Amino acid sequence: MNSQPTxxxxxxxxAGVCPEALQAMAEANDGSAPAYGEDAWTARAADAFRTLxxxxxxxxxxxxxxAANSLALxxxxxxxxxxxCSDSAHVETDECGAPEFFSNxxxxxxxxxxxxxxxxxxxxxxxxARRDIHFPKPRVVTVTQPTETGQLYSLQELRDxxxxxxxxxxxxxxxxxxxxxxxxxxxxxxxxxxxxxxxxVLCFGGTKNGMAVGxxxxxxxxxxxxxxxxxxxxxxxxxxxxRYLSAPWVRMLETGAWLRNAEHANACARHLAEGSRGxxxxxxxxxxQANAVFLKLPPAVAEALRARGWRFYTFIxxxxxxxxxxxxxxxxxxxxxxxxxxxxxxxx
Numbered sequence: 312m313n314s315q316p317t318x319x320x321x322x323x324x325x326a327g328v329c330p331e332a333l334q335a336m337a338e339a340n341d342g343s344a345p346a347y348g349e350d351a352w353t354a355r356a357a358d359a360f361r362t363l364x365x366x367x368x369x370x371x372x373x374x375x376x377x378a379a380n381s382l383a384l385x386x387x388x389x390x391x392x393x394x395x396c397s398d399s400a401h402v403e404t405d406e407c408g409a410p411e412f413f414s415n416x417x418x419x420x421x422x423x424x425x426x427x428x429x430x431x432x433x434x435x436x437x438x439x440a441r442r443d444i445h446f447p448k449p450r451v452v453t454v455t456q457p458t459e460t461g462q463l464y465s466l467q468e469l470r471d472x473x474x475x476x477x478x479x480x481x482x483x484x485x486x487x488x489x490x491x492x493x494x495x496x497x498x499x500x501x502x503x504x505x506x507x508x509x510x511x512v513l514c515f516g517g518t519k520n521g522m523a524v525g526x527x528x529x530x531x532x533x534x535x536x537x538x539x540x541x542x543x544x545x546x547x548x549x550x551x552x553x554r555y556l557s558a559p560w561v562r563m564l565e566t567g568a569w570l571r572n573a574e575h576a577n578a579c580a581r582h583l584a585e586g587s588r589g590x591x592x593x594x595x596x597x598x599x600q601a602n603a604v605f606l607k608l609p610p611a612v613a614e615a616l617r618a619r620g621w622r623f624y625t626f627i628x629x630x631x632x633x634x635x636x637x638x639x640x641x642x643x644x645x646x647x648x649x650x651x652x653x654x655x656x657x658x659x
């Protein structure tokens with residue numbers, strides 16, 4: 312039996328801050344700077360996003376993904392509108408009603424789909440089911456990339472969804488809390504997965520990519536960002552010392568750490584998935600396409616792993632979810648695999 316784990320893979324939120332982000336915060340801490348986003352770091356971060364995405368987008372910074380997604384959706388909706396999402400989307404299952412709260416009541420309309428993915432057909436069915444004044448009018452579609460099950464929309468799938476949205480007069484929002492992992496997995500330019508595909512607004516996650524805190528909201532249609540700064544202020548998301556949110560982005564984007572971190576996390580997920588194949592009673596629940604691995608485990612195996620100190624969540628489909636971040640150590644991934652192998656063979 313291995314000793315107690317020295318690193319856990321229950322969530323990519325467990326990870327510490329990567330060196331590039333930490334260095335940027337230390338540099339931003341030198342001296343004073345104007346408050347509320349009027350500092351040079353924030354301007355430089357916004358320009359770095361425009362360079363990365365090759366377009367003149369409007370950029371805002373928030374503390375966390377719940378606020379970023381909820382405020383972005385609220386900017387695209389009136390209270391009598393609705394948002395179409397997957398039934399397993401984070402905005403539906405894990406935001407504690409924040410999208411409805413910040414939009415003053417815009418209703419989430421959920422569609423079932425394989426792997427948490429929306430389809431043009433599902434969007435059309437919901438958007439056209441009712442057109443009477445007694446039903447909240449569909450206005451926005453939100454997709455999660457990667458999905459909650461760790462699966463990816465292909466570029467063509469995104470383009471098809473965007474075309475359906477345009478036809479139906481709907482805006483398209485992307486929840487990209489793990490956007491970097493999706494870019495790394497697809498090997499595409501960030502622009503190709505967003506505005507070139509027809510995405511209007513992106514919430515780009517920094518916390519799960521190696522930062523201490525902070526998400527970026529990018530409006531590719533600048534008119535949709537009107538008064539968004541006021542929304543951030545009202546919601547308590549306008550950081551007075553904004554440079555500590557924005558400076559890490561500068562180093563993450565300019566050095567390429569955002570992509571390297573994601574590539575490493577994805578590789579660790581693949582390593583666990585490949586190592587678990589063929590173990591008795593252990594099954595992959597979903598294709599491993601980003602940094603998540605969902606394993607269907609016999610109860611005895613799950614109990615044995617917990618007894619050996621491993622933490623994991625079972626909130627999606629009942630399987631054990633393992634998430635990998637920038638700091639995942641291959642030695643610890645192998646330790647997890649060794650304990651999984653021992654438990655599976657003992658249970659068999």
